[in-house]
Amino acid sequence: MDEPPVPGGTAAGPGVRPPFDTSVANQARIYDYLLGGTNNYAADRAAVDAVLKVAPELGFSARANRAFLGRVIRHLAQEAGIRQFLDIGTGIPTAGNIHEVAQGIAPESRVVYVDYDPIVLAHARALLNSHVAGATEYIDADLRDTGTILSQAARLLDFTTPVAVTLLMILHVIPDSDDPYAIVATVMDALPPGSYLAVSHLGSELLGQESRQGFDDIVRRQAQQPYIGRSQEQIARFFEGMSLVDPGVVRVEEWRPDPGADATGRSALWCALARKR
Amino acid sequence: MSTMGPGGEQPFSGLEDSSVDAAVLRMLLGSQLRRLREAAGITPEGAGYEIRASRSKISRLENGRVKLKSRDMTDLLTLYGVTDESVRSSFLALVKQSNAPDWWMEYSDILPDWFEPYLGLESAAATIRSFEVQYVHGLFQTEDYARAVTRLRRKTAPAAEIERRVALRLRRQGLLSRPDPPRIWSVMDEAVLRRQVGGPVVMRAQFERLIEVAELQHVSLQVVPFARGCHAGESGSFTVLRFKERDLPDVVYLEQLTGASYLEQRSDVEHYLEAVDELSSEALTPAETSSFIEQIYWET
Numbered sequence: 001m002d003e004p005p006v007p008g009g010t011a012a013g014p015g016v017r018p019p020f021d022t023s024v025a026n027q028a029r030i031y032d033y034l035l036g037g038t039n040n041y042a043a044d045r046a047a048v049d050a051v052l053k054v055a056p057e058l059g060f061s062a063r064a065n066r067a068f069l070g071r072v073i074r075h076l077a078q079e080a081g082i083r084q085f086l087d088i089g090t091g092i093p094t095a096g097n098i099h100e101v102a103q104g105i106a107p108e109s110r111v112v113y114v115d116y117d118p119i120v121l122a123h124a125r126a127l128l129n130s131h132v133a134g135a136t137e138y139i140d141a142d143l144r145d146t147g148t149i150l151s152q153a154a155r156l157l158d159f160t161t162p163v164a165v166t167l168l169m170i171l172h173v174i175p176d177s178d179d180p181y182a183i184v185a186t187v188m189d190a191l192p193p194g195s196y197l198a199v200s201h202l203g204s205e206l207l208g209q210e211s212r213q214g215f216d217d218i219v220r221r222q223a224q225q226p227y228i229g230r231s232q233e234q235i236a237r238f239f240e241g242m243s244l245v246d247p248g249v250v251r252v253e254e255w256r257p258d259p260g261a262d263a264t265g266r267s268a269l270w271c272a273l274a275r276k277r
Numbered sequence: 278m279s280t281m282g283p284g285g286e287q288p289f290s291g292l293e294d295s296s297v298d299a300a301v302l303r304m305l306l307g308s309q310l311r312r313l314r315e316a317a318g319i320t321p322e323g324a325g326y327e328i329r330a331s332r333s334k335i336s337r338l339e340n341g342r343v344k345l346k347s348r349d350m351t352d353l354l355t356l357y358g359v360t361d362e363s364v365r366s367s368f369l370a371l372v373k374q375s376n377a378p379d380w381w382m383e384y385s386d387i388l389p390d391w392f393e394p395y396l397g398l399e400s401a402a403a404t405i406r407s408f409e410v411q412y413v414h415g416l417f418q419t420e421d422y423a424r425a426v427t428r429l430r431r432k433t434a435p436a437a438e439i440e441r442r443v444a445l446r447l448r449r450q451g452l453l454s455r456p457d458p459p460r461i462w463s464v465m466d467e468a469v470l471r472r473q474v475g476g477p478v479v480m481r482a483q484f485e486r487l488i489e490v491a492e493l494q495h496v497s498l499q500v501v502p503f504a505r506g507c508h509a510g511e512s513g514s515f516t517v518l519r520f521k522e523r524d525l526p527d528v529v530y531l532e533q534l535t536g537a538s539y540l541e542q543r544s545d546v547e548h549y550l551e552a553v554d555e556l557s558s559e560a561l562t563p564a565e566t567s568s569f570i571e572q573i574y575w576e577t
Contacts, residue, residue: 020558022551038519038527039554041547118558125562126462126497 018224020118025223027173028120032092034062039092039123047222054214055207060265061252065169065200067261068252068271070096072198075245075256075273076164077105082196084163086153086187088114088143089170093127098166099136110135112153116142143170144178146186162194162276169269171238172202173225184238188276195276196245199238200252204229206268235270242274300397302375304341304525306350306368311339313357327356340541342394345372384445387438391537395530398539400452402459403521406553409465409514412474413483416450416461417490417498422483423447425475453493462497464556466508470500470573477577484574491567499560500569509555517549 018026025047029040033048052059076082083106087098090113102109113136115121124138137156141148150159157163165187174180188197207215207229219227236249247255249272253263314324314335321335328349330338337343350372354365381388381396388396399405407414412426423446427439434442452458473480491498501508516530529540529549540546561569 020555022554038523041551042544119554122554122557122560125564126499126557 018117021224026117026119027169027223027225027227028091028115028117030223031062031169032094034059035066035094037092037094039119043222047218050218050222051215054218055211055268057207057211057266057268058215060262061267061269063262064251064253064265064267065269065271066094066096067258068200068255068269069098069166069168070101071256071258072166072271072273073098073101073164074105076196076198077102077109080164080196080275082162082164083109084157084161085109085111085166086114086149086157086163087111087166087168088149088187089167089173090115090120090124090138091169092120092123103135108135110156112137112139112156114139114141114143114149114153116140143167143174144183146183150187150190159190160192162196163191164196164198165191166198168198168200168271169202171199172228172230175226175228181237188242191276193276196273197239197242197276198271198273199235200269200271201235202227202229203235203251203268203270204231206251206266206270229268230270232270235272239272239274242276245273245275248272298401299375299377299379300341301401301520301522301525302371303344303397304401304520305522306345306371306375307339307341308524309368310353310357313359314339314353317357319356324353324356328352340539341397342539344376347372380448381445384441384448387441387445389536392532394539395537396449398518398528398530399449399459401520402518404519405459405461405463405516406519406550407461407463407514407516408553408556409463409469411469411472411514413465413469413487414461414463415446416453417463417487418446418450419479419483419486420447421475421479422486425479429474453490453496458495460495460497462499462557464499464501464553464560466501467503470570480577481574484570484577487570488567488574491563491570497563498566498570499557499563500566501556501560502569505559508559509552512549512552515549515552517546517553 022041023043025044029044030048032038033040033044073085076085083102085098085102098113099109099111102111113124115124115138121138121140135156139149139152141152143149167184171180171184174183184197184199188195204212212229215227232249236244239249249270252267252269252271253261253265255271255273257263314321321332321339325332325335330349334343338345338349347369350368351365354368359365359368379397379400381393385393405416412418413422415423418426420443423443424439427434427442427446431439431442453461470484474483487498490496514532518528518530520527526541526543527546527550529538529546531538531540540549560566
């Protein structure tokens with residue numbers, strides 16, 4: 001209740017904020033539908049149903065990404081002792097959100113979520129109310145607007161102690177013309193050594209030629225945001241100057257899998273976790 | 278839930294658990310009946326003929342809006358080709374359980390028949406999302422506010438009837454404090470806060486109540502301020518109910534002066550979901566909403 005009412009909300013940062021539009025497929029709602037959620041619309045379902053016909057591995061990919069999120073946060077909270085998390089590109093909340101995993105291990109964990117999608121923010125803020133923890137906050141900003149993200153995140157996070165940054169399935173929305181490498185570097189530069197960066201990203205070589213063509217077609221015609229696949233090598237570049245945590249850049253389901261994990265598919269997503277030196 | 282063929286699979290295992298709300302059970306039984314009927318290739322008219330009922334009675338049964346008689350269930354199962362005795366007896370046991378008396382039956386004298394199904398849906402819901410343009414949501418009204426609203430609507434009603442209506446509304450609010458409460462996410466237009474129902478004293482107490490419920494873990498309140506201009510809620514007030522059982526479709530409840538509509542077609546429901554999503558993203562955040570209500574409290 002410490003925030004004064006701000007009719008008009010926070011100022012929009014640079015970048016193109018997706019308007020509230022249910023007539024085209026939207027990344028957050030696509031992911032929600034792929035995970036079996038119910039916060040999606042006909043256009044999202046149509047796009048996903050079409051994509052799954054040409055690239056069926058994307059259904060497994062979404063679930064495997066969600067499972068990776070759980071494992072990487074558990075690793076960070078349990079093994080690396082991280083207590084501060086900055087998640088950019090949060091998506092519509094579903095079971096096993098970062099603050100639930102992290103605060104389940106260490107209740108004092110602080111989590112800042114960032115998203116620019118009005119539907120995500122509405123759901124996230126309403127749901128945030130349902131947790132007692134005061135140490136979770138949502139920021140309305142575009143990943144490209146690192147100034148807003150860092151200045152607002154600093155209200156809850158202490159940038160003199162390590163922070164884990166999670167950029168899951170979001171960098172592939174940023175075209176090369178917006179320099180995703182510089183964006184990631186700006187965020188990590190603001191954080192002290194011992195901080196972590198986790199990324200998951202559509203792999204350009206992980207979809208077959210035909211799947212990829214069909215997928216690109218559907219995205220171009222039916223989706224609000226682009227999906228730009230990048231290679232394993234290009235993903236590794238996000239971590240330049242950092243120490244990759246074993247096993248390095250691998251497919252999401254291969255990253256420190258839990259015993260008995262769902263091994264029924266192969267995802268089309270690269271991922272890695274690295275520690276800032 | 279897997280589709281249940283006449284092959285002998287038990288109907289929804291696990292639901293014998295008596296904690297399942299009778300209203301949810303009616304809806305689940307109804308949706309199973311619809312599936313069985315469709316699998317058997319029988320029209321609603323055909324099913325109605327079998328149990329001496331109309332097409333619309335079948336539709337109400339399949340939507341879980343009315344109670345099922347054991348005899349009708351027996352006849353329908355036979356018609357749909359469900360012959361396995363153990364399956365039939367599970368169905369009949371569930372019918373019995375789904376006919377447990379609802380708490381609101383003691384108010385049947387003042388309960389319009391179009392509102393009664395809403396009480397079942399509301400108590401069965403896992404998520405209640407609403408948009409209010411006129412009055413504070415019934416689940417959040419103080420006793421005095423509820424009395425003032427009831428008097429406005431029923432100017433000639435005797436005092437005793439008014440009190441029974443207020444009592445019913447307060448009884449409904451038991452939902453907020455029950456062990457496994459639904460998530461209630463309510464968006465209201467600023468007009469709801471500005472409209473003086475029952476005068477400033479009543480309104481100030483109502484504002485305190487709103488700020489109090491907004492603190493509840495399972496409640497989120499948002500206000501769309503006048504300053505935001507036009508918004509997606511031009512249709513007026515509505516409520517969208519979602520159930521834990523994924524088999525059950527979302528239901529939109531729309532109330533009119535002399536009746537109510539219950540929308541279940543996905544294509545209809547989606548318009549309301551879209552409106553409520555858009556309203557939620559246009560509205561003040563829950564944190565801003567509490568400060569906003571506080572501000573209006575001081576102006577009242």
